[in-house]
Amino acid sequence: MFIGFTVFAAWVWWADGAQEVSDWLGTTANTAVSGDRVRQLVGICWLIGALWHLLRLVLALL
Known part of the structure; x- marks a missing residue:
């Protein structure tokens, strides 16, 4: 599950990055997810999942 969520997080970062690049170039990118709030969430x-694992x-090593 952690690996799946990592892939999802990378996709969100990529989608938002693609939107930022397209804005910089003055074009429109068709991305499903964009926005700083979603990326921060x-x-x-x-981070919470990584710290939990x-x-x-x-604790398993102790």
């Missing part, structure tokens, strides 16, 4: 969720790994 996905980033926060990914890291905590589980540390």
Whole structure:
């Protein structure tokens, strides 16, 4: 599940990046997801998931 969410987060970052590049070039990109708030939300969720898995790994090693 963590890998799937990482792929989803990368897709959101790519979609938003494609939108920013197209805005800079003065063209329109057809992306399903764009916007800083969505990117920040996905980033926060990914970070929480990464910290949770890291905590589980540390506790398993103790």
